[in-house]
Amino acid sequence: MQAMVQISRLNKSFGAHHVLQDINLDIEAEKVTCVIGPSGSGKSTMLRCINRLETPNSGTITVDGELIGYEREGANLRELSTRRIAQQRARMGMVFQRFNLFPHLTVLQNVIEAPIQVRKMAKAQAEADAMRLLGQVGLTQKASAYPSELSGGQMQRVAIARALAMKPQLILFDEPTSALDPELVGEVLEVMRELATTGITMVVVTHEISFARDIGDRLVFMADGQIVETGEPKEMLANPIQARTKEFLSRIK
């Protein structure tokens, strides 16, 4: 199986706090990888290193074989220009915990913004694509609404459509349902469930264990900046091997 993302010896510190400690992880293409773990374990930071919203202190990340953020210069790595990094980011989608829709733009404008600006797509084409994607997340009716007129669940579905509009190779979800009222979680998970069937590579940092069990192809458990255990979700949730995993799962059940 080919790895879409390869993380190798990744380290990240915020001041004296060593958030990621020598992380090694391969993320398979066309699979759903779920990352769970207590808050502060480094899950989100690892995700944000993949599209370089965070700059690692050391280690390398490749996406589809391409080194992220650097180019080789002899034996060393030279950091890429912000323009080149932007081009690399355009190939990965990201969905944020707090949605981060553009509040001054309508739903449709949110979705077509990057295809037009970054991909230089014609407006008519971008709008046609956007309407199809809004149909996919069930929000065709809201195309001309502003984000402030939507519920949290609707905003997150727009954010997913916005990420998909760039036709990314993989899509990173950073706790997509953590900021939602409980009754709105289901509609977002449903959209993600359908997305998983399209064969796009998904990395999902989540607290939704049932989603990880039902939809995930692989489960990663992180604690204290390290990957403690990985495995097939159903098997790992039923019979965790590591004591740290057992303890975490027993607390959230």
Added chain:
Amino acid sequence: MAVQEPAEPMLLPPRHHWRAVAAVAVSVVLAAFVASLAGNPNMQWDVVGNYLFSGQILDGLANTIILTILCMAIAIVLGIIIAIMAMSGNPVLYWVAQAYIWFFRGVPLLVQLVFWFNLALLWPRIGLSLPFTDIDYTISTNVLITSFVASVLGLALHEAAYMAEIVRAGLLGVDSGQSEAGRSLGMSDGQLLRRIILPQAMRIIVPPTGNEVISMLKATSLVAFIAGGDLMTAVQNVYSHNFRVMPLLIVASIWYLIVTTLATFLQFYLEKRVGQGFSSVASRSKRA
């Protein structure tokens, strides 16, 4: 025998004895002041009427409006550039921006105006000339820096320092999640600034900028000191000949009040426009 229903009591507002007293006292003082002003023969209201629409005054008024618009336009563009420099990772740009703000905010506007007006004392000729060659495109400073040009330079460069601070506050006021979302979609720094950050920062920038426009309208009167040709210059020219100082100051005040009032309406309209997507009802429901 029918029982008499007790009448429903009427609800009365509290009594405000002192409110009435204060209102009467202030009204009396105000009325006395207005009466003494209106009936004052030294006010010479006929002179006010004669000059309010005179060509000389209207020319000055036009110059005041042109100066305000031109200087604010320059100051806004320059302010955005300086604000971006002040926020950039480049230490040289950062320090140049800080020094600019420090200097132009720290030196009084009148001093700056007189400085620009007398620039020829420092550099008699301005332009491009390369040593050891025939290239010499220079012009006499006194020809280039007219009192109008000195006025524009003084007002605009001074104002840009304030605009830079206003723009910087606006840019910092946009949620950091917005740039993360833009970056995650592959937008370049320039696209991010133009399409995502600045439009949202405008909501924060417009109200204080409206105040700056009104300040600028009034600050233009300082250019009378270097004969900048504004409304105040025109008024001064008139009363230095006929000595009708008070009525002409009233003429100036009437026009300044009219223009600042119009600017206030414009500010209100602009604030509504840039607030699109941020209605107060909507922002409340978002927080919930």
